[in-house]
Amino acid sequence: MEYVLSAPNSPENSADALSIMSALWELSQDSAVVCSMDGAIIWANPATEHLLGYSHDELRQMKTSHFGAVEGDGALFSGASFVESFVNDMARLTVGETDEIERVVSGRDGVPFPVLIRMQRVEFRGNPAVLCIVRNISRIRKQEAELSQTSKMQAIGQLAGGIAHDFNNALGGIIGYAELAIEDAGENMLQRENLEKLLMAAERAKKLVKQILTFSRQNTPRKDVVALPQLVTESVAFLRSSVPSSVMIEDDVSTQVLAVAGDATKIQEMLFNLATNAVSAMDDNGTLKIGLEQVVMSEPFVGVVGESPAGNYAKITVADDGCGIDPSFINMIFEPFFSTKHPDEGNGMGLSVVFGIVRSHGGNIQLESAPGVGTCVRVYLPVIPLRTISSPAPFVTSVKGDETLLVVDDEPLLVDICGKLLQSMGYRVITTMDVNEALDVLQDESVHIDLLLTDQTMPQMKGSELAARAMKLRPGLPVILCTGFSRTIDEEAAMKMGISRFIQKPVRKKELAAAVREAIQGGLDPKAL
Numbered sequence: 001m002e003y004v005l006s007a008p009n010s011p012e013n014s015a016d017a018l019s020i021m022s023a024l025w026e027l028s029q030d031s032a033v034v035c036s037m038d039g040a041i042i043w044a045n046p047a048t049e050h051l052l053g054y055s056h057d058e059l060r061q062m063k064t065s066h067f068g069a070v071e072g073d074g075a076l077f078s079g080a081s082f083v084e085s086f087v088n089d090m091a092r093l094t095v096g097e098t099d100e101i102e103r104v105v106s107g108r109d110g111v112p113f114p115v116l117i118r119m120q121r122v123e124f125r126g127n128p129a130v131l132c133i134v135r136n137i138s139r140i141r142k143q144e145a146e147l148s149q150t151s152k153m154q155a156i157g158q159l160a161g162g163i164a165h166d167f168n169n170a171l172g173g174i175i176g177y178a179e180l181a182i183e184d185a186g187e188n189m190l191q192r193e194n195l196e197k198l199l200m201a202a203e204r205a206k207k208l209v210k211q212i213l214t215f216s217r218q219n220t221p222r223k224d225v226v227a228l229p230q231l232v233t234e235s236v237a238f239l240r241s242s243v244p245s246s247v248m249i250e251d252d253v254s255t256q257v258l259a260v261a262g263d264a265t266k267i268q269e270m271l272f273n274l275a276t277n278a279v280s281a282m283d284d285n286g287t288l289k290i291g292l293e294q295v296v297m298s299e300p301f302v303g304v305v306g307e308s309p310a311g312n313y314a315k316i317t318v319a320d321d322g323c324g325i326d327p328s329f330i331n332m333i334f335e336p337f338f339s340t341k342h343p344d345e346g347n348g349m350g351l352s353v354v355f356g357i358v359r360s361h362g363g364n365i366q367l368e369s370a371p372g373v374g375t376c377v378r379v380y381l382p383v384i385p386l387r388t389i390s391s392p393a394p395f396v397t398s399v400k401g402d403e404t405l406l407v408v409d410d411e412p413l414l415v416d417i418c419g420k421l422l423q424s425m426g427y428r429v430i431t432t433m434d435v436n437e438a439l440d441v442l443q444d445e446s447v448h449i450d451l452l453l454t455d456q457t458m459p460q461m462k463g464s465e466l467a468a469r470a471m472k473l474r475p476g477l478p479v480i481l482c483t484g485f486s487r488t489i490d491e492e493a494a495m496k497m498g499i500s501r502f503i504q505k506p507v508r509k510k511e512l513a514a515a516v517r518e519a520i521q522g523g524l525d526p527k528a529l
Contacts, residue, residue: 040062223261228258231267248287249290260381
């Protein structure tokens with residue numbers, strides 16, 4: 001079917017029709033181009049000038065092949081391919097149908113971008129021609145890529161959560177029995193050395209699981225108030241002493257009062273990961289720039305994490321002048337286990353952990369990189385009014401006790417090792433894998449219990465429910481909730497329901513000792529320090 005673009009010769013309404021068509025032509029946000037059968041541009045609307053960066057007069061001196069981002073197949077259409085591939089197809093189109101193709105083009109600035117082109121054979125000033133409606137679909141493709149990335153991240157997060165509980169339980173047994181074996185090794189240094197290496201390997205596995213959970217947003221950050229200028233300044237000071245002297249560090253940290261709600265340790269981990277990645281990209285020789293400032297985003301903005309609302313943000317910038325990132329890898333670098341390094345140089349978790357930490361703090365990430373030029377990562381964290389900053393409780397290194405503890409876990413290995421570890425600290429321990437048996441013990445007033453330590457994920461009853469019943473049966477009873485992974489409860493929720501301590505598996509002996517002592521006494525035992 002052909003359309004005639006010249007003005008109609010009849011009816012009284014022809015002037016109105018022409019006026020409306022002219023207005024549509026001028027007001028359309030899509031580019032509209034009329035070209036001859038050999039691809040020469042005959043006419044173009046204002047949107048075309050805006051899209052390609054050329055004036056109307058300049059466009060009329062060109063052919064459509066000028067705008068191909070890549071010669072040949074990448075071109076919008078060259079003369080020969082246009083005639084053969086498109087115009088000939090027009091003859092086979094049924095009435096009312098149009099041809100639609102996607103191509104990559106570039107304008108005056110030479111920057112390629114994707115477009116969707118709809119074409120229709122027409123008659124223009126008495127000659128056969130083709131009308132092309134060209135729509136810039138850069139934003140659509142970007143949103144599709146972001147949606148795909150988000151879906152991929154969510155799938156990995158679900159997988160991470162699914163394996164974390166069982167994996168952490170297994171690690172808990174390995175770590176616990178290794179610690180007991182070290183104590184039993186006595187003066188056998190070879191045996192102690194072997195066991196220490198076993199513990200080191202287990203700790204690496206523990207850290208890897210933690211990184212995966214952080215990436216997948218399964219770890220909820222602490223909700224302290226963090227003063228960023230002090231934290232960033234301290235981090236820069238640490239980096240100066242830890243990175244090679246061949247790397248220059250330039251810092252520009254605002255002295256303005258900037259505070260965010262979150263976990264200072266996690267934010268610092270994020271900064272260290274970005275700095276480490278930057279130093280690696282420079283091959284230990286270049287300039288690392290770290291900055292902090294407050295910015296006001298007047299409208300919603302899009303980053304790696306997705307779309308963030310307008311508002312006040314603390315912008316942390318980490319930039320390097322290293323090798324840069326290949327454009328084909330840009331959309332993958334925040335994925336877990338993706339790395340351009342040699343397998344012996346990293347596990348590919350650093351930037352995925354950064355992604356998880358930023359997302360869990362309600363922030364976003366923007367990235368600019370060019371091969372041979374360097375990379376600039378900007379992290380945006382929502383700013384809150386500064387209040388008193390809470391300090392983490394001091395860590396207990398060694399404590400013992402003689403109280404009676406009730407330990408509940410559905411994993412035989414963990415019930416056994418937890419009981420043995422606590423007994424080695426001097427406690428009397430009652431262990432059970434049966435929640436109903438635990439409730440019977442709690443209901444028996446003749447049995448004195450000083451503390452309940454329970455797993456969260458159990459088949460008969462969740463640990464949080466057991467804790468609620470225990471605190472009702474025995475008001476004031478300290479409870480420690482321990483979990484390898486849970487989607488139903490986190491530390492904040494546990495504290496709100498009155499649970500004394502929330503600890504993450506696998507747990508080292510010193511951490512377990514500290515948690516028990518703090519829960520029983522509501523703080524630290526000065527005699528034990």
